[in-house]
Amino acid sequence: MFGLLRPCAHGAQKYGIDSTEWRAHLCGLCLGLRDGHGQFARATTNKDALVLSMLTEAQSGSARRTTAAPCPLRGMRRASVAAADSPGVQLATTASLLLAAAKIRDHVDDGEVAALARGPLAKAATRWAADAHAGAARIGLDVEPLAAALEAQVRLEQEAKELVAAGVSGAAVRRTNAYVPESLATSPHWQSAMAPSADPLARLTAPTQLCASAFFAHTAVLADCPDNIEALREAGWQFGRIAHLADAVADFDDDSAQHRFNPLAATGTAVGEAYDLLRQSNSRLRTAIAAAELSRVPTVRWMLLDPLTSVLRRIGGGLGMLAAHTCSVSRDTAGLPHAEIRAHVRGTGHRPPTRRPGVGESLALILGGYCTGYACCADHTRPCTGERKDAWIKRCDCSDCGECDCGCCNCGDCGCCNCDCGCDC
Structure with a gap:
């Protein structure tokens, strides 16, 4: 199996989704390849292709599921999977x-x-x-x-x-x-x-x-x-x-x-x-x-x-880069004058940064000293007060998840945050 996208189980909990949903699409694709093209074709399973199955279901509003037989990759358990x-x-x-x-x-x-x-x-x-x-x-x-x-x-x-x-x-x-x-x-x-x-x-x-x-x-x-x-x-x-x-x-x-x-x-x-x-x-x-x-x-x-x-x-x-704030313009603000867009963003409670950090601030950010608003505070509480999170939170192993890098969310080492800033970053 190969591919770029790797959803995090903690993120599924954040959205109220069953974390087995990704596996349902993955197993459905694998079984579809087996049933239609032979056992060897299962080697072509592409995790990125699961997005196509998911997008089709998201637009149609319906999800067809079937019960799959036990599989070694599921610990010999049955599972509800997308219909092949x-x-x-x-x-x-x-x-x-x-x-x-x-x-x-x-x-x-x-x-x-x-x-x-x-x-x-x-x-x-x-x-x-x-x-x-x-x-x-x-x-x-x-x-x-x-x-x-x-x-x-x-x-x-x-x-x-x-x-x-x-x-x-x-x-x-x-x-x-x-x-x-x-x-x-x-x-x-x-x-x-x-x-x-x-x-x-x-x-x-x-x-x-x-x-x-x-x-x-x-x-x-x-x-x-x-x-x-x-x-x-x-x-x-x-x-x-x-x-x-x-x-x-x-x-x-x-x-x-x-x-x-x-x-x-x-x-x-x-x-x-x-x-x-x-x-x-x-x-x-x-x-x-x-x-x-x-x-x-x-x-x-x-x-x-x-x-x-x-x-x-x-x-x-x-690359050792700081994640800069790059909110994309949502449909609600498309075509509006810049001042109105900023007013809309302020209405969501999100305060975008107005300047880039200086050299001293960047060094302090890298060392974990304080938050400049240009990168998620990996070690700090939310909202960021400069106080560090508990050690067990810092050790969260779901480092591949995260929603935005706008500086208004606690999406650092763990990334299991609830982003309420209202922006599409």
Whole structure:
């Protein structure tokens, strides 16, 4: 199983959700892969694809469940899981197969697997790709542009490698002619990413973004919510960039040491710049989710928004960065003058910081001296009075959860907080 999103059980309690809900979607996807494509297909289980099943249910307002037989991964216990033939699970199954097939082909082509395993893995990838096409046809998803985008990914990376080998700077990548499949000609997002003036990094992340946007948008189709299609397409586009860049940042050192391809190194993008792009995409994704009126749905916040914030917090923490306040504009304030937006925020009880901390304040913050409002107080009480939390709270092991980094919540080491500031951070 692989994927980016890891919801925290403590977060489920915060929202009044049964913490087994995530497992219900995970087991439903695993069983859907087994029933439709064989036991070996269960190896393609992608935890991020569970969001597709969850988003479909969140929009349709219905959740189909079935009782699964005992499983070793559940301690040989039965469980209520998402029905394998439900539309959301079928979409998640299609996504898992398609992305796994592309990933395996990429590893085989790059020679990153043993010689004896290349043949069987290539055969499995071909079968999974065919199964993904068949599954997509059953739920009305046009998968041809997605397959073309994944093929384009290989060409784009090869082009970037050749330019790097030739000593061409990252800025020159934007003047090259990228491969544009005919099936992608009508995608405005793709056209923008492939424009001559586009950022070179945007070219390399575009295939992942296109696939994610199509899958997110199709959840609205399956849930019969046509008004949400464009908003979720935008949310998926941003999610794709987060997934691609987060992986690039996490693998940057290893890729450099082993001389493997990394989009950041190939385009001359600093890790700090990538982090800024991640924060930008996270803010835009939240705005799009709010436009679809899903930002206050508990399961959406628990399984999508909170884990994304945790991803950014982990990356930012690894870079030694302070999390700055980046509230996104919600639907209630969209289009309003700046003064009215600030009045709306004040009405929620949230007081955003008005200045950045100085060097001395930043040092004191890092050392745990006091709160400046620019980072969550990991060691302090809520509301922050400068007093430290009890030791047992600091030892909470759910460091991957958290809702916002706006400074008005106690979302530090534990992250199990109730965010009442009213902002979408």
